Amino acid sequence: MELEYSIEGGDFSKAGLASSEVKKILKQVNIKPEIIKRIAVAMYEAEVNVVAHAYQGKMLVNIDPSKVYIRFEDEGPGIENIDQAMQEGFSTASEAVRQMGFGAGMGLPNMKKNVDEFFVGSVVGKGTTVELTTYIK
Amino acid sequence: MKLKDIIETLSLRVICGEEHLENELTGGYCSDLLSDVMGNSQEGHVWVTIQVHKNIVAVAALKELSAILLVKGLMPPNETIKAAIEQGIPILQTNETAFEVAGKLYNLIQQS
Numbered sequence: 001m002e003l004e005y006s007i008e009g010g011d012f013s014k015a016g017l018a019s020s021e022v023k024k025i026l027k028q029v030n031i032k033p034e035i036i037k038r039i040a041v042a043m044y045e046a047e048v049n050v051v052a053h054a055y056q057g058k059m060l061v062n063i064d065p066s067k068v069y070i071r072f073e074d075e076g077p078g079i080e081n082i083d084q085a086m087q088e089g090f091s092t093a094s095e096a097v098r099q100m101g102f103g104a105g106m107g108l109p110n111m112k113k114n115v116d117e118f119f120v121g122s123v124v125g126k127g128t129t130v131e132l133t134t135y136i137k
Numbered sequence: 138m139k140l141k142d143i144i145e146t147l148s149l150r151v152i153c154g155e156e157h158l159e160n161e162l163t164g165g166y167c168s169d170l171l172s173d174v175m176g177n178s179q180e181g182h183v184w185v186t187i188q189v190h191k192n193i194v195a196v197a198a199l200k201e202l203s204a205i206l207l208v209k210g211l212m213p214p215n216e217t218i219k220a221a222i223e224q225g226i227p228i229l230q231t232n233e234t235a236f237e238v239a240g241k242l243y244n245l246i247q248q249s
């Protein structure tokens with residue numbers, strides 16, 4: 001099964017909508033609740049990052065009998081130093097975004113902790129790709 | 138312990154979600170950082186926070202929390218209430234601070 005959602009950069013009013021949709025579908029296809037919970041954390045963080053840090057992006061979901069694979073591709077400033085971005089607490093979020101309780105610098109670490117395979121690639125000035133893979137056996 | 142029990146004992150106001158007050162409470166989590174709540178709260182927790190914007194509903198729904206408890210008499214904007222009704226997330230409110238109400242909640246839940 002393949003699904004695609006678009007994500008608008010800067011629009012916090014819709015942040016999390018795509019993740020909620022995907023979570024519903026994961027439930028419908030009877031993936032174990034413990035696994036769905038972990039995927040939900042990771043995909044929400046990735047979705048919010050597109051909203052908070054990029055201009056626009058899309059979320060591509062591929063569900064097969066062995067795994068759930070989710071790829072986020074965005075057009076945005078990209079990430080200069082991925083090792084630094086991965087550190088807990090590192091954030092370039094604006095003051096306004098922090099006031100809302102985003103920008104704790106825990107998003108990328110939360111993603112890594114909650115999936116089996118995690119990849120982040122970025123081209124500065126172009127955009128960022130995040131891949132989340134979870135095996136469901 | 139059910140939501141309605143803490144509402145009664147702690148005299149919490151119910152802003153929305155009257156029909157979900159039979160929800161079981163497994164514990165609570167107190168934080169104003171959304172990623173912290175995403176990463177560390179558990180299903181069935183009541184979430185104590187000062188954040189009132191609409192995104193708290195998405196977090197609570199994705200984590201299947203039992204309720205959001207706003208402190209210091211904070212009122213959520215209409216769009217938050219609307220989203221909470223749609224997603225079936227009760228929003229509760231108290232005039233107390235997070236410190237005060239979390240302490241009371243902790244004791245209640247420990248005793249149950």
Ligand SMILES: Nc1ncnc2c1ncn2[C@@H]1O[C@H](COP(=O)(O)OP(=O)(O)O)[C@@H](O)[C@H]1O
Pocket residue numbers: 045049050052053054074076077078079085086090091092093102103104105106107108109127128172
């Ligand atoms: N999609 C993205 N586009 C550009 N920069 C990003 C993206 N995702 C993450 N980053 C960078 O990595 C940092 C850390 O991300 P994260 O751990 O999610 O924390 P936060 O979003 O709270 O700042 C961000 O502050 C930002 O500088």
Ligand SMILES: [Mg+2]
Pocket residue numbers: 045048049052103105106107108
């Ligand atoms: Mg983030």
